[in-house]
Amino acid sequence: RETVCIFGTGDFGRALGQKMIQSGYPIVFGSRSPQTSNLIPKEAEVLSHTEAAQKAAIIIIAIQRQHYDFLTPLAEILRGKVLVDVSNNLKINQYPESNAEYLAQLVPGAKVVKAFNTVSAWALQSGTLDASRQVFVCGDDMEAKQMVMDIVRALGLTPLDQGSLLAAQEIENYPLQLFPMWKFPIFLSLGLTAFFFFYCLIRDVIYSYVYENKDYSFFIAISIPNRICPVVALILLALVYLPGVLAAIIQLYRGTKYSRFPDWLDKWMLCRKQLGLVALAFAFLHVFYTLIIPIRYYVRWRTEDGIISKALNNKTDPFNNTNGWLSDSYLALGILGFFFFVLLGITSLPSVSNSVNWREFRFVQSKLGYLTLILCTAHTLVYGGNRFLSPSSYRWYLPNAYMLSLIIPFIVLILKFVLIFPCLDRQLTQIRQGWE
Amino acid sequence: RETVCIFGTGDFGRALGQKMIQSGYPIVFGSRSPQTSNLIPKEAEVLSHTEAAQKAAIIIIAIQRQHYDFLTPLAEILRGKVLVDVSNNLKINQYPESNAEYLAQLVPGAKVVKAFNTVSAWALQSGTLDASRQVFVCGDDMEAKQMVMDIVRALGLTPLDQGSLLAAQEIENYPLQLFPMWKFPIFLSLGLTAFFFFYCLIRDVIYSYVYENKDYSFFIAISIPNRICPVVALILLALVYLPGVLAAIIQLYRGTKYSRFPDWLDKWMLCRKQLGLVALAFAFLHVFYTLIIPIRYYVRWRTEDGIISKALNNKTDPFNNTNGWLSDSYLALGILGFFFFVLLGITSLPSVSNSVNWREFRFVQSKLGYLTLILCTAHTLVYGGNRFLSPSSYRWYLPNAYMLSLIIPFIVLILKFVLIFPCLDRQLTQIRQGWE
Amino acid sequence: RETVCIFGTGDFGRALGQKMIQSGYPIVFGSRSPQTSNLIPKEAEVLSHTEAAQKAAIIIIAIQRQHYDFLTPLAEILRGKVLVDVSNNLKINQYPESNAEYLAQLVPGAKVVKAFNTVSAWALQSGTLDASRQVFVCGDDMEAKQMVMDIVRALGLTPLDQGSLLAAQEIENYPLQLFPMWKFPIFLSLGLTAFFFFYCLIRDVIYSYVYENKDYSFFIAISIPNRICPVVALILLALVYLPGVLAAIIQLYRGTKYSRFPDWLDKWMLCRKQLGLVALAFAFLHVFYTLIIPIRYYVRWRTEDGIISKALNNKTDPFNNTNGWLSDSYLALGILGFFFFVLLGITSLPSVSNSVNWREFRFVQSKLGYLTLILCTAHTLVYGGNRFLSPSSYRWYLPNAYMLSLIIPFIVLILKFVLIFPCLDRQLTQIRQGWE
Ligand SMILES: Cc1cc2nc3c(=O)[nH]c(=O)nc-3n(C[C@H](O)[C@H](O)[C@H](O)COP(=O)(O)OP(=O)(O)OC[C@H]3O[C@@H](n4cnc5c(N)ncnc54)[C@H](O)[C@@H]3O)c2cc1C
Ligand SMILES: Cc1cc2nc3c(=O)[nH]c(=O)nc-3n(C[C@H](O)[C@H](O)[C@H](O)COP(=O)(O)OP(=O)(O)OC[C@H]3O[C@@H](n4cnc5c(N)ncnc54)[C@H](O)[C@@H]3O)c2cc1C
Ligand SMILES: Cc1cc2nc3c(=O)[nH]c(=O)nc-3n(C[C@H](O)[C@H](O)[C@H](O)COP(=O)(O)OP(=O)(O)OC[C@H]3O[C@@H](n4cnc5c(N)ncnc54)[C@H](O)[C@@H]3O)c2cc1C
Numbered sequence A, B, C: 001r002e003t004v005c006i007f008g009t010g011d012f013g014r015a016l017g018q019k020m021i022q023s024g025y026p027i028v029f030g031s032r033s034p035q036t037s038n039l040i041p042k043e044a045e046v047l048s049h050t051e052a053a054q055k056a057a058i059i060i061i062a063i064q065r066q067h068y069d070f071l072t073p074l075a076e077i078l079r080g081k082v083l084v085d086v087s088n089n090l091k092i093n094q095y096p097e098s099n100a101e102y103l104a105q106l107v108p109g110a111k112v113v114k115a116f117n118t119v120s121a122w123a124l125q126s127g128t129l130d131a132s133r134q135v136f137v138c139g140d141d142m143e144a145k146q147m148v149m150d151i152v153r154a155l156g157l158t159p160l161d162q163g164s165l166l167a168a169q170e171i172e173n174y175p176l177q178l179f180p181m182w183k184f185p186i187f188l189s190l191g192l193t194a195f196f197f198f199y200c201l202i203r204d205v206i207y208s209y210v211y212e213n214k215d216y217s218f219f220i221a222i223s224i225p226n227r228i229c230p231v232v233a234l235i236l237l238a239l240v241y242l243p244g245v246l247a248a249i250i251q252l253y254r255g256t257k258y259s260r261f262p263d264w265l266d267k268w269m270l271c272r273k274q275l276g277l278v279a280l281a282f283a284f285l286h287v288f289y290t291l292i293i294p295i296r297y298y299v300r301w302r303t304e305d306g307i308i309s310k311a312l313n314n315k316t317d318p319f320n321n322t323n324g325w326l327s328d329s330y331l332a333l334g335i336l337g338f339f340f341f342v343l344l345g346i347t348s349l350p351s352v353s354n355s356v357n358w359r360e361f362r363f364v365q366s367k368l369g370y371l372t373l374i375l376c377t378a379h380t381l382v383y384g385g386n387r388f389l390s391p392s393s394y395r396w397y398l399p400n401a402y403m404l405s406l407i408i409p410f411i412v413l414i415l416k417f418v419l420i421f422p423c424l425d426r427q428l429t430q431i432r433q434g435w436e
């Protein structure tokens, strides 16, 4: 294999050098102070920048952007060489031009390729490449890019060609991003959480305090979260399936699939996965909050108190069959809903979704997804049961939280129900025809 | 990069074009109506079919099969070109010959390659390639196939060479399949579910109704499912390990590993993963049905009723140490069994199984798998405990469901126990020697 | 494609041959007894070793090492050919030199490449490549290695170049390893488990037996495991975050990042992932042991007994608001802690961690990791609550197990708290600067 030169004996330079040596590349370092320290892999030579550059056709610049100016005097030596820019910034769009483009301006005769910036020195060194193994590569010179991509592949990483050097800006921003697709779903869910928190606080704690002078402030720990979580989960789940229905209506109305959806709908449709997973997280919390109900001191005390007072009053309730049915049904519906919910989550795992075909993926996500929505809605409905119309459910004219949570699921399910009517369905299929 | 031509400006053509432009390919569309609409990526040219075809060596035919006949007049221009067939059908084996072969017949001078049919237009366009990134490629011309595979790789997808154009039929059927490996395990489990449903219905609901005139119909919601699920889970789990034991017996009997297993055994062994995962799903349901037991109205009522009547009768039961042991043991065994069950499930995730070596995978799947089976069987046994021989367990001569569920696990465990006897084990190892 | 020759018609030879034929390679087998049996793929020719070798440039030696000597007479014919060694051993470092090096010595004129030894014949044959798809390749001849890597790729597997033939020893050891990174975490956790088992046995069973003459031996099934598991989980979780803190202190003290950490610290930091996952497993057990508390016979009996005796004594406890708060808070903290714990586990899945960038991965693992630690510590603290100082918590001067478990978490959290003080944090950032 051809010798590769690395400028800079810092963390990244050393880590990359070590790894490349393991893969059989002869390495020569270019450094301001060319003494071999004991940290530098001993198979590598350390030379001055000029000497090192002359030994190789590819030079990896493992130095921060702000020091790049030391390269200008070397421009003549670097002419025709492949310069690999690996640098990152501290902020998104920190400089007007990307580091790679800046490097290309500084050394006009060289072929600049952007690569490796998403890989961490620590990960390279310790071999625990836990975060992404994808290496985005871009550059204007096709051949230079190929040479770099071959190195990437030899290191056991996956190169992804992103096109011309213009893409460097985006590649440099990538490692600074923090879950961009998750922002909207998370903020939405936090907003809903805050709203329902105050809603339930008023209904369950303040109301009792005002009218019954009872201090239920400890409801804040479990009882109220266990209202908020399922309610938010159900709403988010419905919001996952609402855009699909809206899209169908728009297509029916326009009579064609060959026109763009409104922007907000496009964005919404692209974050359905994240919305769904956040919903799953809330459902998970709901389930565990529910399962520990019998362990709570308050619940145990209330049970005990109820039994003792009944025993003392010599009173026993007869078994109510309807209640038996209702209680068991809503629990069973919840469990089944949660089961399919988790199944949706499992098929969202990249490695699972990657090993099913498109039809299977859509079968799970669309068919089982609606089944999940139906089960969860039914669970809430049956839980509400006969309490719906009872006036005691309204405190200060505020209905129960779960009644509010049912609105969007109902809208989605009714619209979907209308859309699967043969006449509409046929028309829709016709419009979408061509879609395999 | 070389210009690529795409025939058809429909959903798929546009989506693929867009993606290829991003990866640096110049694109030219061939269309019946060559006006650039605002949906077509503006970097692409739109020409008539003839003009477009002349500009490129590779032509992607993004048009449904039924319209392919428009290509016959173009045969001369397409001579020597690489034609990429991306089409899908609506039904498995819809036509006698595959679309790609049909295309090859229509344009005899061209080199036809099948590719991209498993990728969805929507996924390409929105960038959410959730379902498979694998692109199956086949074709009779080696070089043409290589050219297409390079494009596939450049788009960040994984090409998989499936051989000659004969494989096109299978590739076209692939996206129409719906979990083929899961069919047998799912039908089997549904069959078992139905059987045990009626079995328990008779034993638990109808029997009580007939003899005690009590209406336990609400048992259908939770109590009966919580009998069916664990029983089916245990049976399926045992069925996962039965074929391995049978295979060993066959090999011992034949004295060689160099002969095929009977067909049914081969098939059975290939769907053990799916059987195991379905078993896990049933176990999951059993666990959650069990965990909500104390929340059920019926259970709370029964507890309350029991306590009150005892209090009124001034009667207290002394603590029974054996019962304490039995109850705690079967629960602990169940939890441990479930734990290893989930562990088996986690190592089945493609990305996890992909990062362990074969010995580790088999250690988990085979050793821990048997441990799971032992724990789950012991859990059921201890749960049954002293009820086994009590006549009250037999209603209408029907034993408890869990007794039936123990039969296959026992067979498997006993056979396995015999097989690990040194004499047999040594012989078996000898036969299988060579197996790394 | 070029013809490939396979020596040996055993399990592995046949399976590989079959797979290669499917991928379009003409195959010729070299065998001691060249009759085509019905097990050998019928598209393949079976010849004598000499004849077969002459037909191909690549020869795969699918024969055990101990039979390699039959190759010496063939040395002349094998001159210049690529010999692929696929063999495995039964023990780590079984022979002084690796099988591939031994082969190279036997047939000096050939170019030996090590490959395929991690793939199982059964997996190749049945198509269920569940364990690793990575094929490690090494060899001294670059071109020969490339040829083999092309075959690997054509079979849908991932070749990983490991360098020169010296690496063969390591490659041959790889499939014999059994979770090397997991050894330390698992032994540590088993050690802790044993310690706390006896600790709790003394405190909870023997103490009661000695002083109250009560037989609580059945606590061994659930009560004691449900003390051990959370305690071990918490300690392991804290041990995950301790090395990071120590590393920071060392760097602060040394004033530079350019010097190696002590060896034990390096090793510790590399098994944090495994430590964390083992901790998750223990937490999982704790949660399920906790959730079945209300189902236990002992707990039901105790509740019942308590209620009846209160009812008989006509005594009711008033509701204690502080207890309500404490009980609900510690449960809520536990649930939240477990939630983030599972989240950490999910992001450890190779496919998930592979699709996030480094910043996102560290955000989850470091920020949410500390949040998990804080929540779990708080959960334990609040659970302990006012029992901390009560003398009844000390039996034979032994404090409660959870008090011991809090020591390391406290150390970690306090050190971390000190380290995020602006003055220290700034200094540390400066030292680590350059770290992207
Ligand atoms: C726990 C959980 C996990 C989830 N994980 C994922 C995930 O991993 N990935 C994911 O994508 N979603 C995920 N989701 C979201 C959701 O399940 C899917 O988006 C699901 O496919 C939506 O189904 P649908 O039937 O509403 O929409 P679709 O069937 O997609 O239809 C919606 C509309 O989009 C339009 N449309 C879609 N495709 C095309 C096309 N090719 N051509 C023209 N129009 C088209 C149609 O107009 C259609 O009406 C998840 C949800 C949950 C709850
Ligand atoms: C939750 C769960 C998940 C599971 N996930 C998976 C999964 O992801 N992948 C999977 O494969 N299974 C999976 N299984 C099924 C099961 O765990 C495995 O198939 C397991 O390896 C079976 O172990 P065994 O010891 O019975 O069989 P094996 O050890 O495979 O032996 C069975 C018989 O097959 C024959 N045999 C096997 N290999 C060879 C060989 N190379 N040469 C000759 N004969 C051979 C032998 O005759 C042997 O007696 C799962 C099971 C469960 C419960
Ligand atoms: C359930 C669970 C799952 C886990 N899964 C994983 C996993 O999949 N992968 C994984 O790695 N860990 C995993 N962990 C372990 C743990 O979460 C991580 O290691 C985490 O990043 C540690 O964070 P930290 O802030 O303590 O350490 P770090 O932020 O890594 O810092 C520790 C010290 O290391 C040094 N350091 C780190 N990087 C550099 C660098 N580039 N240059 C110089 N010095 C550096 C610094 O001196 C720093 O003080 C898991 C833990 C749990 C509980």
Ligand SMILES: NC(=O)c1ccc[n+]([C@@H]2O[C@H](COP(=O)([O-])OP(=O)(O)OC[C@H]3O[C@@H](n4cnc5c(N)ncnc54)[C@H](OP(=O)(O)O)[C@@H]3O)[C@@H](O)[C@H]2O)c1
Pocket (backbone or CB within 6 Å): A007, A008, A009, A010, A011, A012, A013, A030, A031, A032, A033, A061, A062, A063, A064, A065, A067, A070, A086, A087, A088, A089, A116, A117, A118, A119, A120, A121, A122, C433, C434, C435, C436
């Ligand atoms: N560390 C990572 O995880 C990581 C990940 C991806 C990308 N990167 C990028 O890699 C580059 C290097 O990062 P690093 O972490 O290795 O940084 P570092 O440890 O600080 O090393 C930087 C090296 O650059 C050289 N250098 C410093 N000042 C210089 C100057 N004025 N003129 C010439 N050379 C100078 C020094 O090498 P000599 O003393 O030998 O001259 C120094 O060791 C950065 O652009 C960074 O964004 C780093």
Ligand SMILES: NC(=O)c1ccc[n+]([C@@H]2O[C@H](COP(=O)([O-])OP(=O)(O)OC[C@H]3O[C@@H](n4cnc5c(N)ncnc54)[C@H](OP(=O)(O)O)[C@@H]3O)[C@@H](O)[C@H]2O)c1
Pocket (backbone or CB within 6 Å): A433, A434, A435, A436, B007, B008, B009, B010, B011, B012, B013, B030, B031, B032, B033, B061, B062, B063, B064, B065, B067, B070, B086, B087, B088, B089, B116, B117, B118, B119, B120, B121, B122
């Ligand atoms: N959509 C997917 O998700 C997907 C996935 C995999 C494979 N495919 C395959 O890709 C192909 C195209 O699918 P699509 O979804 O893009 O379909 P589409 O949206 O209906 O587009 C088909 C295109 O074919 C052209 N066309 C239609 N009738 C024609 C005729 N009589 N003669 C010549 N050209 C004609 C039209 O382009 P002009 O108007 O420009 O001529 C039209 O836009 C199909 O074979 C499909 O199976 C699609």
Ligand SMILES: NC(=O)c1ccc[n+]([C@@H]2O[C@H](COP(=O)([O-])OP(=O)(O)OC[C@H]3O[C@@H](n4cnc5c(N)ncnc54)[C@H](OP(=O)(O)O)[C@@H]3O)[C@@H](O)[C@H]2O)c1
Pocket (backbone or CB within 6 Å): B433, B434, B435, B436, C007, C008, C009, C010, C011, C012, C013, C030, C031, C032, C033, C061, C062, C063, C064, C065, C067, C070, C086, C087, C088, C089, C116, C117, C118, C119, C120, C121, C122
């Ligand atoms: N099986 C696996 O899962 C697996 C996985 C990775 C690597 N490997 C490696 O592949 C190699 C073969 O394994 P295997 O499982 O195929 O073994 P196998 O089934 O026992 O077959 C070995 C073959 O070697 C030939 N052979 C045996 N003795 C010989 C001798 N004295 N002289 C010449 N040839 C002889 C025989 O073929 P003929 O009768 O045709 O001469 C025999 O079929 C081993 O090195 C093994 O480590 C196997």
Ligand SMILES: CCCCCCCCCCCCCCCC(=O)OC[C@H](COP(=O)(O)O)OC(=O)CCCCCCCCCCCCCCC
Pocket (backbone or CB within 6 Å): A179, A277, A278, A280, A281, A284, A342, A345, A346, A348, A349, A350, C339, C340, C342, C343, C346, C347, C351, C352, C355, C356
């Ligand atoms: C989290 C604890 C509760 C368990 C269930 C909630 C999980 C939902 C939250 C998932 C968050 C994943 C963060 C991914 C980070 C990321 O950006 O990840 C990005 C990746 C890849 O995204 P792209 O493919 O879009 O680039 O997304 C994912 O991989 C999603 C992973 C989904 C995981 C769902 C797993 C559910 C498994 C079920 C477990 C337990 C059930 C419990 C039963 C009792």
Ligand SMILES: CCCCCCCCCCCCCCCC(=O)OC[C@H](COP(=O)(O)O)OC(=O)CCCCCCCCCCCCCCC
Pocket (backbone or CB within 6 Å): A339, A340, A342, A343, A346, A347, A351, A352, A355, A356, B179, B277, B278, B280, B281, B284, B342, B345, B346, B348, B349, B350
């Ligand atoms: C499902 C909810 C309950 C959770 C446990 C049951 C899961 C079992 C069912 C898995 C179904 C996966 C569908 C895969 C579709 C497919 O064909 O997928 C195909 C793929 C790949 O198959 P091939 O590699 O054979 O092609 O198979 C898989 O990926 C299997 C995934 C296994 C996932 C198991 C995950 C278990 C994790 C444990 C989570 C929760 C535990 C809860 C604790 C309280």
Ligand SMILES: CCCCCCCCCCCCCCCC(=O)OC[C@H](COP(=O)(O)O)OC(=O)CCCCCCCCCCCCCCC
Pocket (backbone or CB within 6 Å): B339, B340, B342, B343, B346, B347, B351, B352, B355, B356, C179, C277, C278, C280, C281, C284, C342, C345, C346, C348, C349, C350
């Ligand atoms: C196990 C049952 C309990 C569930 C939680 C505990 C799981 C922790 C143990 C994981 C063991 C994984 C063995 C991996 C073998 C291996 O070496 O695997 C090696 C791989 C890859 O390692 P490298 O990348 O380091 O090579 O490691 C992994 O893949 C780790 C997988 C982590 C899986 C965590 C999944 C948690 C999902 C949450 C599920 C359930 C929550 C339940 C909610 C109620």
Ligand code: HEM
Pocket (backbone or CB within 6 Å): A226, A227, A230, A231, A233, A234, A237, A283, A286, A287, A290, A331, A334, A335, A336, A337, A338, A341, A376, A379, A380, A383, A400, A401, A402, A405, B288, B292, B295
């Ligand atoms: C294992 C699965 C489940 C169980 C055991 C379960 C159980 C319960 C219980 C016991 C309640 C009543 C809570 C109370 O009394 O305050 C409840 C309410 C509710 N559940 Fe579930 N549930 C499950 C899953 C789900 C899922 C997946 C959803 C949907 C997202 C959901 C949505 C709701 C809603 C909206 C309420 C009403 C909340 C309120 O206002 O009190 N549940 N569930």
Ligand code: HEM
Pocket (backbone or CB within 6 Å): B226, B227, B230, B231, B233, B234, B237, B283, B286, B287, B290, B331, B334, B335, B336, B337, B338, B341, B376, B379, B380, B383, B400, B401, B402, B405, C288, C292, C295
């Ligand atoms: C967390 C783990 C588990 C717990 C807490 C648990 C608990 C229980 C309980 C309480 C019962 C009695 C149910 C009743 O009274 O009707 C039971 C029964 C049973 N369990 Fe489990 N279990 C667990 C896991 C498993 C697993 C993994 C299996 C195996 C597949 C299993 C198989 C069975 C069987 C076969 C029965 C008898 C069913 C019947 O006929 O009633 N359990 N379990």
Ligand code: HEM
Pocket (backbone or CB within 6 Å): A288, A292, A295, C226, C227, C230, C231, C233, C234, C237, C283, C286, C287, C290, C331, C334, C335, C336, C337, C338, C341, C376, C379, C380, C383, C400, C401, C402, C405
């Ligand atoms: C769903 C989540 C959780 C719930 C419901 C929960 C519940 C409980 C309960 C009820 C106890 C008292 C046990 C007893 O009375 O013996 C307890 C103790 C404890 N928990 Fe958790 N817990 C959860 C998660 C966690 C997690 C994630 C950790 C941390 C690793 C943890 C650490 C502890 C510790 C150290 C104790 C004290 C054990 C002892 O000495 O008794 N818990 N938890």
